[in-house]
Amino acid sequence: MFSKKCPECKKILLKDVFVDSQGNKNPRGKYCVDCKEKKDRELCERHFNGLLYAEKEYMKKYQIMFGDTWKTKAPPNIFLLTLFMELHSCPYCGKSFKIDQNSKxxxxxxxxYHIDHMNPLNLGGEDSLLNAVCVCKNCNLKKSDQHFDVWLKTLSNQQRVIAEKIYIEKLGYPPIQFVPSEPTPRSSGLRYELLLDIEDIIKMKNNGQIY
Ligand SMILES: [Zn+2]
Ligand SMILES: [Zn+2]
Structure with a gap:
Protein backbone atom coordinates (compact mmCIF):
# COMPACT_ATOMS: atom_id res chain seq x y z
CA MET A 1 0.00 0.00 0.00
CA PHE A 2 1.99 2.96 -1.29
CA SER A 3 -1.01 5.17 -1.92
CA LYS A 4 -4.25 6.26 -0.23
CA LYS A 5 -7.19 8.55 -0.72
CA CYS A 6 -7.20 12.17 0.50
CA PRO A 7 -10.66 12.82 2.02
CA GLU A 8 -10.61 16.42 0.82
CA CYS A 9 -9.68 16.28 -2.85
CA LYS A 10 -10.76 12.60 -3.13
CA LYS A 11 -7.63 11.77 -5.13
CA ILE A 12 -5.68 8.56 -4.68
CA LEU A 13 -2.16 9.80 -3.99
CA LEU A 14 1.21 8.44 -2.98
CA LYS A 15 1.48 8.30 0.80
CA ASP A 16 4.59 10.47 0.76
CA VAL A 17 2.57 13.56 -0.21
CA PHE A 18 0.54 13.34 3.01
CA VAL A 19 1.24 15.59 5.98
CA ASP A 20 0.32 15.60 9.66
CA SER A 21 -1.56 18.32 11.55
CA GLN A 22 1.66 20.32 11.83
CA GLY A 23 2.24 20.19 8.08
CA ASN A 24 5.15 17.75 8.31
CA LYS A 25 5.48 14.90 5.84
CA ASN A 26 3.83 11.85 7.33
CA PRO A 27 2.37 8.87 5.44
CA ARG A 28 -0.23 8.53 8.21
CA GLY A 29 -1.33 12.17 7.88
CA LYS A 30 -4.98 12.83 7.03
CA TYR A 31 -4.68 15.21 4.08
CA CYS A 32 -2.42 15.64 1.09
CA VAL A 33 -0.04 18.57 1.31
CA ASP A 34 -2.09 20.78 -1.06
CA CYS A 35 -5.33 20.22 0.81
CA LYS A 36 -3.66 20.80 4.17
CA GLU A 37 -2.34 24.15 2.94
CA LYS A 38 -5.74 25.09 1.59
CA LYS A 39 -7.40 24.15 4.89
CA ASP A 40 -4.83 26.16 6.85
CA ARG A 41 -5.44 29.20 4.66
CA GLU A 42 -9.19 28.92 5.17
CA LEU A 43 -8.75 28.60 8.91
CA CYS A 44 -6.46 31.67 8.96
CA GLU A 45 -8.99 33.64 7.01
CA ARG A 46 -11.83 32.66 9.34
CA HIS A 47 -9.72 33.62 12.34
CA PHE A 48 -8.81 36.94 10.70
CA ASN A 49 -12.42 37.72 9.77
CA GLY A 50 -13.59 36.83 13.27
CA LEU A 51 -11.07 39.22 14.83
CA LEU A 52 -11.85 41.95 12.32
CA TYR A 53 -15.55 41.52 13.12
CA ALA A 54 -14.80 41.88 16.85
CA GLU A 55 -12.91 45.13 16.13
CA LYS A 56 -15.90 46.44 14.17
CA GLU A 57 -18.16 45.66 17.14
CA TYR A 58 -15.79 47.54 19.45
CA MET A 59 -15.94 50.52 17.11
CA LYS A 60 -19.74 50.53 17.16
CA LYS A 61 -19.62 50.45 20.95
CA TYR A 62 -17.13 53.30 21.12
CA GLN A 63 -19.37 55.33 18.83
CA ILE A 64 -22.33 54.73 21.12
CA MET A 65 -20.32 55.61 24.21
CA PHE A 66 -18.66 58.77 22.90
CA GLY A 67 -20.46 59.92 19.76
CA ASP A 68 -18.45 61.93 17.24
CA THR A 69 -15.32 62.10 19.38
CA TRP A 70 -15.05 58.32 19.79
CA LYS A 71 -11.82 58.06 17.80
CA THR A 72 -10.02 60.24 20.31
CA LYS A 73 -11.12 57.84 23.08
CA ALA A 74 -10.41 54.52 21.35
CA PRO A 75 -6.95 53.05 22.07
CA PRO A 76 -5.36 51.79 18.84
CA ASN A 77 -3.92 48.58 20.27
CA ILE A 78 -7.28 46.80 20.01
CA PHE A 79 -7.65 47.75 16.33
CA LEU A 80 -4.59 46.23 14.68
CA LEU A 81 -6.49 44.57 11.84
CA THR A 82 -8.65 47.61 11.16
CA LEU A 83 -5.53 49.75 10.90
CA PHE A 84 -3.80 47.08 8.82
CA MET A 85 -6.71 46.99 6.35
CA GLU A 86 -6.78 50.78 6.13
CA LEU A 87 -3.58 51.00 4.05
CA HIS A 88 -2.07 49.07 1.16
CA SER A 89 1.55 49.69 2.05
CA CYS A 90 3.75 50.97 4.85
CA PRO A 91 3.34 54.76 4.77
CA TYR A 92 7.00 55.24 5.73
CA CYS A 93 8.92 52.89 3.38
CA GLY A 94 6.26 51.91 0.84
CA LYS A 95 6.57 48.16 1.42
CA SER A 96 3.40 46.50 0.16
CA PHE A 97 0.91 44.98 2.62
CA LYS A 98 -0.81 43.21 -0.23
CA ILE A 99 0.69 39.75 0.17
CA ASP A 100 -0.40 39.67 3.77
CA GLN A 101 -3.85 41.04 3.08
CA ASN A 102 -4.35 38.06 0.82
CA SER A 103 -3.06 35.53 3.28
CA LYS A 104 -4.87 37.14 6.23
CA TYR A 113 3.54 45.05 11.59
CA HIS A 114 3.29 47.52 14.41
CA ILE A 115 0.87 50.21 15.37
CA ASP A 116 2.75 53.47 15.25
CA HIS A 117 1.71 56.46 17.31
CA MET A 118 2.51 59.20 14.77
CA ASN A 119 2.97 61.65 17.63
CA PRO A 120 4.97 59.41 19.98
CA LEU A 121 3.41 58.63 23.37
CA ASN A 122 6.70 59.59 24.96
CA LEU A 123 6.32 63.09 23.51
CA GLY A 124 2.75 63.36 24.76
CA GLY A 125 1.00 62.03 21.64
CA GLU A 126 -2.54 60.74 22.13
CA ASP A 127 -3.10 57.02 22.59
CA SER A 128 -5.97 57.17 20.13
CA LEU A 129 -7.05 55.76 16.80
CA LEU A 130 -6.60 59.22 15.28
CA ASN A 131 -2.92 59.23 16.15
CA ALA A 132 -2.29 55.68 14.96
CA VAL A 133 -1.22 54.06 11.74
CA CYS A 134 -0.13 50.52 10.81
CA VAL A 135 3.50 50.36 9.66
CA CYS A 136 6.15 47.72 9.08
CA LYS A 137 8.10 46.70 12.15
CA ASN A 138 11.39 48.07 10.77
CA CYS A 139 10.01 51.54 10.27
CA ASN A 140 8.41 51.55 13.71
CA LEU A 141 11.71 50.64 15.35
CA LYS A 142 13.62 53.22 13.28
CA LYS A 143 11.16 55.98 14.02
CA SER A 144 11.09 55.33 17.75
CA ASP A 145 10.29 58.55 19.64
CA GLN A 146 11.18 61.05 16.93
CA HIS A 147 8.94 64.05 16.38
CA PHE A 148 6.94 63.38 13.20
CA ASP A 149 8.37 66.42 11.48
CA VAL A 150 11.93 65.21 12.13
CA TRP A 151 11.01 61.67 11.07
CA LEU A 152 9.48 62.89 7.78
CA LYS A 153 12.84 64.35 6.77
CA THR A 154 14.40 60.87 6.82
CA LEU A 155 11.87 59.44 4.32
CA SER A 156 12.08 59.32 0.53
CA ASN A 157 10.40 62.25 -1.24
CA GLN A 158 7.53 60.04 -2.33
CA GLN A 159 6.87 58.55 1.12
CA ARG A 160 7.23 61.92 2.81
CA VAL A 161 4.27 63.23 0.81
CA ILE A 162 2.21 60.11 1.55
CA ALA A 163 3.03 60.02 5.26
CA GLU A 164 2.38 63.73 5.76
CA LYS A 165 -0.97 63.43 3.96
CA ILE A 166 -2.07 60.57 6.23
CA TYR A 167 -0.97 62.53 9.30
CA ILE A 168 -2.96 65.61 8.29
CA GLU A 169 -6.01 63.56 7.31
CA LYS A 170 -6.07 61.83 10.68
CA LEU A 171 -5.01 64.58 13.03
CA GLY A 172 -6.23 67.64 11.17
CA TYR A 173 -3.07 69.75 11.46
CA PRO A 174 0.46 69.69 9.97
CA PRO A 175 3.15 67.78 11.91
CA ILE A 176 5.15 70.95 12.68
CA GLN A 177 2.30 72.14 14.89
CA PHE A 178 2.61 69.26 17.33
CA VAL A 179 4.16 70.51 20.57
CA PRO A 180 5.80 67.80 22.72
CA SER A 181 4.74 67.51 26.33
CA GLU A 182 4.78 65.01 29.20
CA PRO A 183 4.62 61.29 28.17
CA THR A 184 1.13 59.84 27.72
CA PRO A 185 0.42 56.68 29.73
CA ARG A 186 -0.47 53.70 27.57
CA SER A 187 -4.10 52.64 27.97
CA SER A 188 -4.51 49.56 30.07
CA GLY A 189 -6.39 46.95 28.07
CA LEU A 190 -10.08 46.63 27.34
CA ARG A 191 -12.83 48.73 28.87
CA TYR A 192 -15.32 46.35 30.43
CA GLU A 193 -18.20 48.10 28.62
CA LEU A 194 -16.89 46.61 25.36
CA LEU A 195 -17.88 43.19 26.61
CA LEU A 196 -21.51 44.21 27.19
CA ASP A 197 -24.35 44.04 24.68
CA ILE A 198 -25.05 47.17 22.69
CA GLU A 199 -28.47 47.64 24.40
CA ASP A 200 -26.80 47.66 27.83
CA ILE A 201 -24.25 50.22 26.69
CA ILE A 202 -27.05 52.44 25.38
CA LYS A 203 -28.81 52.16 28.76
CA MET A 204 -25.62 53.09 30.61
CA LYS A 205 -25.04 55.97 28.24
CA ASN A 206 -28.59 57.27 28.83
CA ASN A 207 -28.08 56.99 32.58
CA GLY A 208 -24.89 59.03 32.37
CA GLN A 209 -22.76 56.10 33.54
CA ILE A 210 -20.12 56.35 30.85
CA TYR A 211 -17.16 58.66 31.22
ZN1 LIG B 1 -6.05 16.39 -1.11
ZN1 LIG C 1 8.04 50.52 6.52
Missing amino acids: DYFKIRDE
Missing part, protein backbone atom coordinates in the same frame (compact mmCIF):
# COMPACT_ATOMS: atom_id res chain seq x y z
CA ASP A 105 -2.62 35.48 8.75
CA TYR A 106 -3.20 37.31 12.02
CA PHE A 107 -0.10 35.98 13.75
CA LYS A 108 2.10 36.96 10.83
CA ILE A 109 0.54 40.41 10.73
CA ARG A 110 1.01 40.84 14.46
CA ASP A 111 4.67 39.86 14.15
CA GLU A 112 5.54 41.88 11.07
Whole structure:
Protein backbone atom coordinates (compact mmCIF):
# COMPACT_ATOMS: atom_id res chain seq x y z
CA MET A 1 0.00 0.00 0.00
CA PHE A 2 1.99 2.96 -1.29
CA SER A 3 -1.01 5.17 -1.92
CA LYS A 4 -4.25 6.26 -0.23
CA LYS A 5 -7.19 8.55 -0.72
CA CYS A 6 -7.20 12.17 0.50
CA PRO A 7 -10.66 12.82 2.02
CA GLU A 8 -10.61 16.42 0.82
CA CYS A 9 -9.68 16.28 -2.85
CA LYS A 10 -10.76 12.60 -3.13
CA LYS A 11 -7.63 11.77 -5.13
CA ILE A 12 -5.68 8.56 -4.68
CA LEU A 13 -2.16 9.80 -3.99
CA LEU A 14 1.21 8.44 -2.98
CA LYS A 15 1.48 8.30 0.80
CA ASP A 16 4.59 10.47 0.76
CA VAL A 17 2.57 13.56 -0.21
CA PHE A 18 0.54 13.34 3.01
CA VAL A 19 1.24 15.59 5.98
CA ASP A 20 0.32 15.60 9.66
CA SER A 21 -1.56 18.32 11.55
CA GLN A 22 1.66 20.32 11.83
CA GLY A 23 2.24 20.19 8.08
CA ASN A 24 5.15 17.75 8.31
CA LYS A 25 5.48 14.90 5.84
CA ASN A 26 3.83 11.85 7.33
CA PRO A 27 2.37 8.87 5.44
CA ARG A 28 -0.23 8.53 8.21
CA GLY A 29 -1.33 12.17 7.88
CA LYS A 30 -4.98 12.83 7.03
CA TYR A 31 -4.68 15.21 4.08
CA CYS A 32 -2.42 15.64 1.09
CA VAL A 33 -0.04 18.57 1.31
CA ASP A 34 -2.09 20.78 -1.06
CA CYS A 35 -5.33 20.22 0.81
CA LYS A 36 -3.66 20.80 4.17
CA GLU A 37 -2.34 24.15 2.94
CA LYS A 38 -5.74 25.09 1.59
CA LYS A 39 -7.40 24.15 4.89
CA ASP A 40 -4.83 26.16 6.85
CA ARG A 41 -5.44 29.20 4.66
CA GLU A 42 -9.19 28.92 5.17
CA LEU A 43 -8.75 28.60 8.91
CA CYS A 44 -6.46 31.67 8.96
CA GLU A 45 -8.99 33.64 7.01
CA ARG A 46 -11.83 32.66 9.34
CA HIS A 47 -9.72 33.62 12.34
CA PHE A 48 -8.81 36.94 10.70
CA ASN A 49 -12.42 37.72 9.77
CA GLY A 50 -13.59 36.83 13.27
CA LEU A 51 -11.07 39.22 14.83
CA LEU A 52 -11.85 41.95 12.32
CA TYR A 53 -15.55 41.52 13.12
CA ALA A 54 -14.80 41.88 16.85
CA GLU A 55 -12.91 45.13 16.13
CA LYS A 56 -15.90 46.44 14.17
CA GLU A 57 -18.16 45.66 17.14
CA TYR A 58 -15.79 47.54 19.45
CA MET A 59 -15.94 50.52 17.11
CA LYS A 60 -19.74 50.53 17.16
CA LYS A 61 -19.62 50.45 20.95
CA TYR A 62 -17.13 53.30 21.12
CA GLN A 63 -19.37 55.33 18.83
CA ILE A 64 -22.33 54.73 21.12
CA MET A 65 -20.32 55.61 24.21
CA PHE A 66 -18.66 58.77 22.90
CA GLY A 67 -20.46 59.92 19.76
CA ASP A 68 -18.45 61.93 17.24
CA THR A 69 -15.32 62.10 19.38
CA TRP A 70 -15.05 58.32 19.79
CA LYS A 71 -11.82 58.06 17.80
CA THR A 72 -10.02 60.24 20.31
CA LYS A 73 -11.12 57.84 23.08
CA ALA A 74 -10.41 54.52 21.35
CA PRO A 75 -6.95 53.05 22.07
CA PRO A 76 -5.36 51.79 18.84
CA ASN A 77 -3.92 48.58 20.27
CA ILE A 78 -7.28 46.80 20.01
CA PHE A 79 -7.65 47.75 16.33
CA LEU A 80 -4.59 46.23 14.68
CA LEU A 81 -6.49 44.57 11.84
CA THR A 82 -8.65 47.61 11.16
CA LEU A 83 -5.53 49.75 10.90
CA PHE A 84 -3.80 47.08 8.82
CA MET A 85 -6.71 46.99 6.35
CA GLU A 86 -6.78 50.78 6.13
CA LEU A 87 -3.58 51.00 4.05
CA HIS A 88 -2.07 49.07 1.16
CA SER A 89 1.55 49.69 2.05
CA CYS A 90 3.75 50.97 4.85
CA PRO A 91 3.34 54.76 4.77
CA TYR A 92 7.00 55.24 5.73
CA CYS A 93 8.92 52.89 3.38
CA GLY A 94 6.26 51.91 0.84
CA LYS A 95 6.57 48.16 1.42
CA SER A 96 3.40 46.50 0.16
CA PHE A 97 0.91 44.98 2.62
CA LYS A 98 -0.81 43.21 -0.23
CA ILE A 99 0.69 39.75 0.17
CA ASP A 100 -0.40 39.67 3.77
CA GLN A 101 -3.85 41.04 3.08
CA ASN A 102 -4.35 38.06 0.82
CA SER A 103 -3.06 35.53 3.28
CA LYS A 104 -4.87 37.14 6.23
CA ASP A 105 -2.62 35.48 8.75
CA TYR A 106 -3.20 37.31 12.02
CA PHE A 107 -0.10 35.98 13.75
CA LYS A 108 2.10 36.96 10.83
CA ILE A 109 0.54 40.41 10.73
CA ARG A 110 1.01 40.84 14.46
CA ASP A 111 4.67 39.86 14.15
CA GLU A 112 5.54 41.88 11.07
CA TYR A 113 3.54 45.05 11.59
CA HIS A 114 3.29 47.52 14.41
CA ILE A 115 0.87 50.21 15.37
CA ASP A 116 2.75 53.47 15.25
CA HIS A 117 1.71 56.46 17.31
CA MET A 118 2.51 59.20 14.77
CA ASN A 119 2.97 61.65 17.63
CA PRO A 120 4.97 59.41 19.98
CA LEU A 121 3.41 58.63 23.37
CA ASN A 122 6.70 59.59 24.96
CA LEU A 123 6.32 63.09 23.51
CA GLY A 124 2.75 63.36 24.76
CA GLY A 125 1.00 62.03 21.64
CA GLU A 126 -2.54 60.74 22.13
CA ASP A 127 -3.10 57.02 22.59
CA SER A 128 -5.97 57.17 20.13
CA LEU A 129 -7.05 55.76 16.80
CA LEU A 130 -6.60 59.22 15.28
CA ASN A 131 -2.92 59.23 16.15
CA ALA A 132 -2.29 55.68 14.96
CA VAL A 133 -1.22 54.06 11.74
CA CYS A 134 -0.13 50.52 10.81
CA VAL A 135 3.50 50.36 9.66
CA CYS A 136 6.15 47.72 9.08
CA LYS A 137 8.10 46.70 12.15
CA ASN A 138 11.39 48.07 10.77
CA CYS A 139 10.01 51.54 10.27
CA ASN A 140 8.41 51.55 13.71
CA LEU A 141 11.71 50.64 15.35
CA LYS A 142 13.62 53.22 13.28
CA LYS A 143 11.16 55.98 14.02
CA SER A 144 11.09 55.33 17.75
CA ASP A 145 10.29 58.55 19.64
CA GLN A 146 11.18 61.05 16.93
CA HIS A 147 8.94 64.05 16.38
CA PHE A 148 6.94 63.38 13.20
CA ASP A 149 8.37 66.42 11.48
CA VAL A 150 11.93 65.21 12.13
CA TRP A 151 11.01 61.67 11.07
CA LEU A 152 9.48 62.89 7.78
CA LYS A 153 12.84 64.35 6.77
CA THR A 154 14.40 60.87 6.82
CA LEU A 155 11.87 59.44 4.32
CA SER A 156 12.08 59.32 0.53
CA ASN A 157 10.40 62.25 -1.24
CA GLN A 158 7.53 60.04 -2.33
CA GLN A 159 6.87 58.55 1.12
CA ARG A 160 7.23 61.92 2.81
CA VAL A 161 4.27 63.23 0.81
CA ILE A 162 2.21 60.11 1.55
CA ALA A 163 3.03 60.02 5.26
CA GLU A 164 2.38 63.73 5.76
CA LYS A 165 -0.97 63.43 3.96
CA ILE A 166 -2.07 60.57 6.23
CA TYR A 167 -0.97 62.53 9.30
CA ILE A 168 -2.96 65.61 8.29
CA GLU A 169 -6.01 63.56 7.31
CA LYS A 170 -6.07 61.83 10.68
CA LEU A 171 -5.01 64.58 13.03
CA GLY A 172 -6.23 67.64 11.17
CA TYR A 173 -3.07 69.75 11.46
CA PRO A 174 0.46 69.69 9.97
CA PRO A 175 3.15 67.78 11.91
CA ILE A 176 5.15 70.95 12.68
CA GLN A 177 2.30 72.14 14.89
CA PHE A 178 2.61 69.26 17.33
CA VAL A 179 4.16 70.51 20.57
CA PRO A 180 5.80 67.80 22.72
CA SER A 181 4.74 67.51 26.33
CA GLU A 182 4.78 65.01 29.20
CA PRO A 183 4.62 61.29 28.17
CA THR A 184 1.13 59.84 27.72
CA PRO A 185 0.42 56.68 29.73
CA ARG A 186 -0.47 53.70 27.57
CA SER A 187 -4.10 52.64 27.97
CA SER A 188 -4.51 49.56 30.07
CA GLY A 189 -6.39 46.95 28.07
CA LEU A 190 -10.08 46.63 27.34
CA ARG A 191 -12.83 48.73 28.87
CA TYR A 192 -15.32 46.35 30.43
CA GLU A 193 -18.20 48.10 28.62
CA LEU A 194 -16.89 46.61 25.36
CA LEU A 195 -17.88 43.19 26.61
CA LEU A 196 -21.51 44.21 27.19
CA ASP A 197 -24.35 44.04 24.68
CA ILE A 198 -25.05 47.17 22.69
CA GLU A 199 -28.47 47.64 24.40
CA ASP A 200 -26.80 47.66 27.83
CA ILE A 201 -24.25 50.22 26.69
CA ILE A 202 -27.05 52.44 25.38
CA LYS A 203 -28.81 52.16 28.76
CA MET A 204 -25.62 53.09 30.61
CA LYS A 205 -25.04 55.97 28.24
CA ASN A 206 -28.59 57.27 28.83
CA ASN A 207 -28.08 56.99 32.58
CA GLY A 208 -24.89 59.03 32.37
CA GLN A 209 -22.76 56.10 33.54
CA ILE A 210 -20.12 56.35 30.85
CA TYR A 211 -17.16 58.66 31.22
ZN1 LIG B 1 -6.05 16.39 -1.11
ZN1 LIG C 1 8.04 50.52 6.52
